[in-house]
Amino acid sequence: MTFVFDPPRHPSVAVAGCGDRVPVRRIFCVGRNYAAHAREMGMDPDRDPPFFFTKPSDAVVDSGQTVAYPADTENFHYEAELVAVIGTGGRDIPQDKALAHVWGYAVGNDLTRRDLQLKAREQGRPWDWGKAFDRSAVIGPVCPVDRIGHPAKGYIRLSVNGSVKQDADLADLIWSVPEIISILSHSIELRPGDLIMTGTPEGVGPLVEGDVCRIEIEGLGAIETRIGPRH
């Protein structure tokens, strides 16, 4: 068998402290998973089942890279998030077994074309153009579970040019990592290399050309992204 043209390079994210990379299969994102953020988006926080959207695997960007201000938006937003990296796949995973499927954790930035997302929401259209565009998922070096365990509390903090914009605690997640994994795996089969972006706390806001956006999660280190000229 011959490919008719060269297949694209497999998307991957860095592993902390070594040159290894995690191959990325799919990126699942949880919507509105902190009560205060749900309120700032004009929604009621509740315990309705979580909802998901996805990003393409090749949207991943390493920390330290410049991300060009994307096309078609006048309101480009940051979203600080804890990312869980699946190392062992499965279906119908019970909550009490879910953490055994996690290989590691990373800091992530769910970059969003907010104007396109809100317009899609109003019109009942898909979120893809607001969420799943090129270079929309900054994912920091992944810290393996065997080194850092499973962070369930600790600060998650985002600053733009040194000024703090988001400052919350992982303990405030409405749906915890084991709950999310269990619920997801009852709907789709999880596989190694799946990334789960677990949602952002309150304080989302815009980025403009020249901004440096830094996100830090207790125990996981920090990621940094510079916004470049409009694409």
Ligand code: MN
């Ligand atoms: Mn998000």
